[in-house]
Amino acid sequence: MYHVIRCSGRKGYQRKKYRQDVLFGHSGPAERYKYDSVIMSEPDSSPTTLAPKTNRGELTRQKILDAAEREIGQKGFAEASVSAITAEAAVAQGTFYLYFRNKEDVLRELVLRMGRRLRRHLTLAIADANSRLEAERAGLLAFLEFARANPNLYRVVEESQFVDPSVYHRYYDDFARNYRSALIAAEGTGEIRPGNAEIRAWALMGLAVMLGHRYGIWDTSVPLKPIADAAFDMIAVGLERRDER
Amino acid sequence: MYHVIRCSGRKGYQRKKYRQDVLFGHSGPAERYKYDSVIMSEPDSSPTTLAPKTNRGELTRQKILDAAEREIGQKGFAEASVSAITAEAAVAQGTFYLYFRNKEDVLRELVLRMGRRLRRHLTLAIADANSRLEAERAGLLAFLEFARANPNLYRVVEESQFVDPSVYHRYYDDFARNYRSALIAAEGTGEIRPGNAEIRAWALMGLAVMLGHRYGIWDTSVPLKPIADAAFDMIAVGLERRDER
């Protein structure tokens, strides 16, 4: 014996404001939702009630994530609606909220995904470089190739800057930290000239990001190898004319 | 003798979709709204009916633009509402639509404003450099200073990428073109090593943009001179260790 009334008494419906201060107004602990742990590691350990507990659930979650990557990557965060994402994923709207608290949440997750995939890609590409400079050249090329192959993820990361600056910063900070260490190590072995590794790391990232945008996303026709080589040449040798002698 | 009826018969209300294909669905000529002409020049010559025709109008327009710069710069495009902008500008909501067709329009205008101001700033900063490399160093520092002094405009430009990719591209393309010319000229005089000027230009812009974000916007406390110097050192001399003798 049950009631046939559907969706009548609402209750505390209250739209959350996107971004800024009171990001997730109510739940205190949710604030730390897996950031500190997962960003550098592989497996997903979610402390909230949102993580799927079965294989079926994980599959659905991935379907939604994939759909979101395409939708947000192509239309942008604002234009990509949850309904479009769920339609694309072939699940009901409500299913979305089984795995994500809101649209921001998927975006955050996608930034992490990008971080993991890119890191893996770069690690492989650099694996058999014999020097830092060689790694630099290979890494740059690999980055450009990754950008061209994953324009959606690429855009998602850039857009995260405006949706949740903190993930965006964390994303770059992570890469910067690693980069910096690598440069310092290379200084130590005398492979490169001593210099400010921190600033060099950010400068090199910026260089890669812009070229990735310009030649990976924007202009997808030109071959990437010459681009990487030309940029590498500047990085390695500098603009200054070397005196003949 | 007039009627007291207010706002009754609506009519063809029809929300426009932001961005993409049918950017401004109805009016054909509006499509070309001043892009080709104004982007590089100073004065505002607007072919539509939106341009103010009196001094009073121009003043109001500027008030709105200033308010929009702050609102969009701080809250981001999505969060910045037209009503908040007009409130900040101390004008009525309807006044907004006297000068701009929609929120996108102001953003576009702000990107142009950024372009003009930055160009002027850089031109002045570079004015008395005696070589391309000196100009490079001075320009980089000036850029970082500009970014730190104009965080709102800086963010607006970055966000334009997702609101109207074409203005964003035009913005960078303009700078790239100039930059490229300067590099080619410097090659000609033997001030710098020959190389791919196009790619160098984009690489250098990317480097500046990232450092501007990192040390101009994100971390506003560190002094900028050392940053510019360190980055310049890498640009000029390169990472490669120079063999002694």
Place this chain on the structure above:
DNA sequence: TATCAACATGACACTTGATTCATGTATCAT
């Protein structure tokens, strides 16, 4: 001081789309 563009106002009609929730369906251990 009459006239008329240009400028300004602000209430509100109208959409959009995020989020919730009452209800259903798989799946699996016992």
Place this chain on the structure above:
DNA sequence: ATGATACATGAATCAAGTGTCATGTTGATA
């Protein structure tokens, strides 16, 4: 089978703004 738990559904709700328009107000010009 039974029950429990996880997963899934999608119609309904409702806050948030955008863009419009009927009506005032300014101020320059004749």
